[in-house]
Amino acid sequence: MNKTFLHDFHLKNNAKMVNFSGWEMPLNYGSQLDxxxxxxxxxxxxxxxxxxVFEVFGKDAEEFLKKILSNDIAKIKTNGEAIYSLLLNEAGKILDDLIVYNLNEKYFIVSNCATKERDEEWLKENAMAFEVKVEHKEDFGIIAIQGPDVSDFFEKNIGASIVNLKNFECASHKGLIFARTGYTGEDGFEIIGNKEALLELWNEFNDAGVDPIGLGARDTLRIEAxxxxxxxxxxxxxxxxECxxxxxxxMNDKERHFIGKKSLMKIDPKKSKKLVGVVLEDKGILRAGxxxxxGKSNGEILSGTFSPVLKKSIGFARVTSEFGSTGTVIIRNNALNVEIVSPRFIKKR
Amino acid sequence: MSDIPGDLKFLSSHEWARVNDDGTVTIGISDHAQSQLGDIVYVELPEIGKEVEFEGDTAIVESVKAASDVYSPISGEIVETNDAIEQEPEIINQSPFEEGWFFKIKPHNIDELSELLSPEEYSEICED
Structure with missing residues (x-):
């Protein structure tokens, strides 16, 4: 099992450790709700x-990323910006979702853990047609600090240059990449780079009173968001x-022929299935599947959980384009009432 | 792990049973079970008067993480359920062996309890 550089910290702080695609990670440190x-x-x-984390560098780095990403890397030509994108196959189906950071003439990609091998193979295979290198940064770690108080905290502990970063901007500081990105729906930063430097920073934050949060809460936070x-x-x-x-x-740049584009052009987004938010009006918990x-058409719950903020069960569902604004969900043979809403259950403040 | 009360008997699926003075049996889930489940956010309890079988699925407990069946360690008739845990499921996390009980059963055959695990036997399987 893979362990991160914070493994000892997690154990010392009574984390309940679980297997996340081959990594032993903290699910919670006591109460996920808290x-x-x-x-x-x-x-x-x-x-x-x-x-x-992958690093992409070389003469053709930008051309390569224009080819393999659904979103246009040209949007972040400015040094110090990041963009969310998908990695698609030729059929226009999703291989992964990721964030690309543009910093000091280099691009860093942060992608998922379970898809690492496939991504690496895909990136390297497609890189062969370009003058570009793709390198898996094994010596890198990532920490995220999230929540409405993060600006005040950074003001005191990190400094103005980082606090002034806007959403999806990034900067180099203390030899690390500080990016105003996250996966919680709150203001916050993700900090990427060398493990030793990250460990020092993590301990500094912890000494200053920032508590560690497990990946269980990360999941309910991202669903609410x-x-x-x-x-x-x-x-x-x-x-x-559909997602x-x-x-x-x-597709604004007609000259950009990214992988999957041809297949997507044949799809009418208005007629395709869509992903909606679901709120369970009755008691119970929505679960995947x-x-x-x-009454007219069916759909399926994807992510489903209990929302600690709304105090009821919420989830996502994939449904037909004309699916109504209310419906029922079958839980253990009972039909319970659901409301169909925007998947953004809570608004960013 | 916190101490397991000595008057309890267990199923290996983590339910406990306690015989009351009036001959009914109270059923709940263990401290180990609540800790494995994490924050409990929903329970579904049986109807009063329902007949349940030995090791039959009788209630449902859902944490943020997952849903689990609660099996009955004894057959009989449901005579009482714990309304408090329906309103505040976190009581199960806080007090699994006392306030967090699930339901009471009027047993058909109290001897079934002899098939259950003692606190010592149960704590051994939790260590794995």
Whole structure:
């Protein structure tokens, strides 16, 4: 089992450790609900070093990324910006979702942990047609610090240059990449780089009173924020429009022939299935695989959980384009009432 | 792991049974079970008067993480359920062996309890 550089810290802090695609990671340090609310109301930090970092560099780096990403890397030509994108196959189906950071003439890709091998193979295979190198940064880790108090905290502990970063901007500081990105729906930063430097920073934050948050709370936070998870809400059988991710498909540049484009052009996004938010009006918990119906057509629950903020069960479902605004879900042979809403259950403040 | 009360008997699926003075049997889930489940956010309890079988699925407990069946360590009739845990499921996390009980059964055959695990036997399987 892989361990991150914070493994000892997790054990010392009574984390319940679980296997996340071959990585032993903290699920919670006691109560997932308390940790969730800490991030919504104050600030907390996550070890997400199980995620994969690739560095892309060389003369053709930009051309290569234009080819393999659904979103257009030209949008972040400016040094110090990041972009969310999908990695598609020729059929327009999703191989992974990722963030690309553009910093000091280099591109860094942060992608999922379970898809690491396939991504690496795919990137390296497609890189052969370009003058570009793709390198898996095994010596890198990632921590995230998230919550409404993060600006105040960084003001005191990190400095103005980082606090002034806007959403999806990044900068180099203390030899690390600081990016104003996250997976919780709150303000926050993800910090990427050398493990020793990250460990020092993590301990500094912890000494200053920032508590660690497990990956259990990270999951409920991202569901409340309407953020999809690869493997659950999207996979290599779904295309972006079925996952509410049409906005990551950029076809504005007619000269950009990215992988999957041809297949996606044959799809009418308005007629394709869509991903919606589901709120369970009755008591119970929505779980992946449950069937929902509006009386005319059926859909399936993808991510489903209990929302610690709304105090009821919420989830995502993939349904037909004309699916109604209310319906029922079958839980253990009972039909319970659901409301269909925007998947963004809570608004970013 | 916290101490397991000595008057309890267990199923290996982590339910406990306690015989009350009036001859009924109270059933709940163990401290180990609640800790494995994590924060409990929902329970579904049986109807009063329902007949349940030995090791039959009788209730449902859902944590943030997953849903699990609760099996009955004894056959009989449901005579009482714990309304408090329906309102505040976190009681099960806080007090699994006392306030967090699930239901009470009027047993058909109290001898079934002899098939259950003692606290010592049960704590051994939790160590694996």
């Amino acid at each position: 940790e969730h609310l800490k991030v919504r109301e104050n600030v907390g930090m996550f070890d997400v070093s199980h995620m994969t 309407g953020l999809c998870l690869y493997g659950t809400d999207m996979n290599d059988k779904t295309h972006p429009y 509410n991710l049409g906005w990551t498909v950029d 449950y069937e929902i119906s509006d």
